[in-house]
Amino acid sequence: MDAIRNTVLEAWMNEHGYSSNSLADAVNGAVADLTGRIGGLDGSSVRAWKAGRVTWPKSATRKALEAVTGLPPVALGFVPRGRPSSISPAPPQQKEPDMKRRTLVGGIAAAAAAAAAPGTASPRRIGMSDVNRLNKRFAEIIASDHRHGGQPRIEEQAAALAEEALNLQNAGSATQRVRNSLYASGAAFRSSAMWAAIDGRRYDVAKAHMREAQALAEMSGDQAIKFRIWSHAGTMYRHMGRPADAIAANDVARNLHITRRDPLFASLGLARQGATLGLTGDTAAVRHSLGCARDALERAEPDLDRPVWMTAVLTGAELETLALSAYLRLGDFTQAEAHAHRSLTLLRPQMRRDRAINTVRLARAQLGQGAADTATRTAMKVPADVATRHPRVTRMLQEFGTALRAAPSGKSAVQTWNQHTTTWWNAA
Missing domain, CATH: 1.10.10 (Arc Repressor Mutant, subunit A)
Structure with a gap:
């Protein structure tokens, strides 16, 4: 018998803005929360669910999927083993019934999502459109930072937007996916406020932003923003001349599982560690760390969906910048000059x-x-x-x-x- 496509799951994913890869990442994170071990799903796993090749995932995966979506697996179109599917494929020649089936499936997904919302009234529904609006403002903050750097005005704007993201948590009902995304947005804005304070040499203020950002990042479960915060912490301690603390913070960032999944994050972590090692005078360690960073950069896939703040990493500009910093601290001025010229070539005009x-x-x-x-x-x-x-x-x-x-x-x-x-x- 041919596999029956799970169009209920597809409808839910489309409504909530999930790709196959992003849903796999979210479920892997939920598996880690439940079991202490990161899940092994990838985009092909979710595509197998949608295609109907896998109709009933493993127990831990089902629990994690429910934690992410707020819905039981059967409400997402999954069928327990031994139970026939209630959704039958329409014959290819019957186009009108097939259209009706798709409409019905979309209605099932919408009804299931509504049933999962708390309360019986009709409060405002917070959705991915709200998150996307915040993400647009985050991109504007990044652009301002690139142009103007650590100005108090940018720090204040970022902190205010972090509060706006948190206020949305209490403004209406939302899925767990949306709530996690709001916490991630709040953490992202706080990390930008933290970076503006670091860049402006306001280190005590930066530490306060860091603590707030770390708490929000933990609630979001977002690996990318956790990496950014700890990596910024490493940079802060490096600017403060505290290499031991900088290395420890960088190690937290480099040990997050996102660095194993995406070599671009691994490259940034290694490059920032190389810049920190420049404070220690260990030339061999600097060269090794920067060499590994370059190898990881070459393995990174260019077309993955990544945060806007990773743009300079993908072009190689950030690696050259950090290598410049490392060799300048080592007193190797010839190498530093070479990296300086390359960084200035790769940096975007803005x-x-x-x-x-x-x-x-x-x-x-x-x-x-x-x-x-x-x-x-x-x-x-x-x-x-x-x-x-x-x-x-x-x-x-x-x-x-x-x-x-x-x-x-x-x-x-x-x-x-x-x-x-x-x-x-x-x-x-």
Whole structure:
């Protein structure tokens, strides 16, 4: 007998915005919550459910699926073993009955979802459209961060949007999938507030955002946002000059199962670990970590659906940026300069903050090789508004000026630099 397609499950997935891969990930996470071991499903497993090749998943999978959807398996079109399906396929030539069957199936899915909602009244239904609206605002926050960096205004906007995501939890009924997504959105906004505070060197505030973001991420079960928060924590401790804490935080991020499922996350974790190891002076460890990061990047599939903040990782710009930071800390100025040029080539034009930071790092690498005049011309390429309004860039330029004045061959360059920075601040 031919397999009967589970159109009830398909209808539910379409209504709630799930792909085969994303549903598999959600159920794997729920299996881990239930059993302590991550599930082994992938997109092909869910496609087998939809095609009717698997009509009754294993017990742990059924429980996890119910936790994700809020519906018992039979309400999703699954049929217990030994029980005949109540949905019979229409003969190919009978197009009108087939259309009626699809309409009926869609009605079953909608009725089942309604039955699962708490209460008998008709409260507002919070759905994926609300989550998608928040995700659009998150993309705007990321774009602002790339352009302007760690401004208090961006931090405040991100924190306010995190509160908006949490307020939606109490605004009406929702599936567990939607509630998890709202917690993930709240965690994402808090992580952006955290990053803005780190970038602005407001570390005590960043720690407060971090604690809030970590709690929300745990409630969401979202591996990608957990990775982002712990990875940001590693960067924060690296900027604070605390390599042991930075390595520990990076290890938490690198041990999440998303790094085993997607090499791009593994690449970012390894690259950030390499940048941190630059603080320790261990050249061999830095090279090993960055080499593994490059290998993982080459294995990463380019077409997977990933968070918007991973864009620079996929292009290789983030790897080059972190390698630049590592080699600059090691005092290997030739290698640092090579990575600086590559990073500036790969960075997208709108990433003005990162471009300014890497331009200053390039100038430091050139100065470290005794090329004071070249280094000064490079540092002067930083736009005035970024140089004077971004705390991290301002500090880096001040440090460059100090190093330039201490350089034995930098006397003429110092005069040029002083005149240029005076013009910057007069225009600010």
